[in-house]
Amino acid sequence: MYSKGVRRVGAFNVALLGKWCWRMLVDKEGLWYRVLKARYGKEGGRLKEGGSHCSAWWRSLCRIREGIGERVGSWFENNTRRVVGDGNDTLFWHDIWVGEISLKFKFPRLFDFALNKECLVEDMRRRLGADGEGEGLWRRRLLAWEEEGVRECSVLLQNIVLQDSVHDVWRWSLDPVHGYLVREAYRFLTNYGESADGNLVDDIWHKNIPSKVSLFMWRLLRNRIPTKDNLVRRRVIHQDDATCVSGCGNAETTTHLFLGCEIFSSLWSHVWHWLGISSVFSGDLQQHFVQFTYMAGMPRYTHSFFTTIWFASIWVIWKERNYRVFQNTASDPSILIEKVKLNFFYG
Template identity: 30%
Template sequence: MDDLAWEFGCRVASLPTTYLGMPLGAPFKSVIVWDGVEECFRRRLAMWKRQYLSKGGRATLIRSTLSNLPIYLMSMLCLPSSVKRRLEKIQRDFLWGGGNLERKPHLVRWELVCLSKKKGGLGVKCLSILNKTLLAKWNWHFANEREALCKQVIRGKYGEDRGGWCSREVREAHGIGLWKGIRMDWELVSDRMVFIVGNGRRVRFWRDRWCGDSPLCVSFPSLFAFIVDKEAWVADIWDPLAEGAFNDWEVEEAERFLERLHGKRVLEDVEDMVSWTETKSGKFSVKFLYFALETGCSSLFPSSYIWNVNVQPKIRFFAWEATWGKTLTLDMVQKRGRVLANRCFMCLEKEETIDHLLLYCSRTRVLWDLLFTLFGVSCVLPSSVRETLLS
């Protein structure tokens, strides 16, 4: 083997190894595949002086660097839950200042941190949602690139379904590889695309969304009930209402049905296509699918008054913490199990909370009164920092 390698100018290696950034020789579900990503996380953190960075600076580095390190692998492989937890722990510890040798409180839930800024988060990417959106891109490629080698291989192994827009569901327990996990999330793509009818040979007349905002079987259930061939293609149905007579109460629905079809026609020399509903261009976008899958905040959040202000990142981060009421004031320390007296150190009159410190402390009120006097404003401050920013 060594002689042959020398002859061809190659070197001898062993599996598992890495080729073009992808692991070779290891099971795609193995956590070993992701060891390189975790090591890359730790190497990058070692280059940054955590003690000299504010929380705002750390959040910026997480968004711009750490969240992007695993993107290449996540666009090819399903992220194991154990790896996700480890990578998120590294990011959490870096953001809040803790680590293996020290414990610092994580003031805000990570699920909230991972929301977009408009929804009340820090804009850090949720790895599980990002992994789903990156893999969903392959379902879009399968639907659009009919002659691609990747599609031909998958089609040859699993077959096609729904007019060739997706593969058949993978039900085998063994030997199915990565595609099973990708195919399971086909609905993430299909629920957000509409069909543009050309020759009509790959679009189902009743079940696909090609004429209006919903499939015809949903918009006209009474008509759909007496249709014999419920899986018929658009090209096969020239007179969809010729299969039966209508009852009196169905005539109005039939009229609405014909109005819906008005102007639609089949073009024999044009292929059927799909369009993505989340973008104006009709092209698939990982970014827009991520925003669609991201959960929202149940209450209003004054994001523009925090992030669109020209101040230092650490001040914006503090304003974000204060808006959520998650700064480490004495009342929050008490909630974490510490037994201590709670008294505002500025006025020595009330308990220390973030709303008291920033709004109602007698020392703070002097500043508010001065500000109101300068601008000629008469105002009653709301009960919390969030309501103050919203008002």
């Protein structure tokens, strides 16, 4: 574990790099953006990383942009939002402008068949039309089940009210008024890190939990496990292969896999029934962990008990996901709850 002093120095350096990442978003007419664009090129609305030939400084910025920094997961991306005005400067497929993920991950099949992958929101709304057909948008005629995704895109566009006199802007959620400030980013990173470190020391490295499970949880709570969205971000797999293995049609992210997927997350209802409790938990994985392990109204000594159950449940979901990916086998949730009981690490 890092000492507190080292962590704070690291957090300050990361916050400074985050300032440059923010400038690359909001100041595309600036000198540095134009220099980097000329040297590394541009793809998907963002500057390319440049591979092994890029400078150490630019590689560090790309790592921050991709969600690495002070063990807080995708802190920069999670606090960056695209606010659509007239829709003339927001990339329909690449930017996160509606929902929590970009539409190229939500509709990977459609993105693969799109003729213009750099199209803007305003252009897409005009060309897609109210009927949802979008003639001339795709490389081939879509199948019936693929057209369902097109109609869903059409509904998204119909629910967005574009304002002709308002430009699209980036908004920093930690300070929507002033934008990115190193001071606020540093405070977020250090405060987040202190609470996360406490949980790691007290909970993840538990004497009754196998070391391989503890290591997995350490990576999980920092969004560093090889879910499909992370594999796409690292260019290990194609975007077309990023959908959840359960067949639900959504992109496989950490939050979706363990909390949002109707197949995998149904295990939690079996866990609650087994424990004889009923509750509504957060849709954020770390908050879900805290809520579950510090169950309201329960004595303090039960914290270790609920921690090991949460770890066992997460571990079973991950193993089941891998069985489906690599062995093409699937188990019913009623079987998974028995595996949770079998893998219960307590005692």
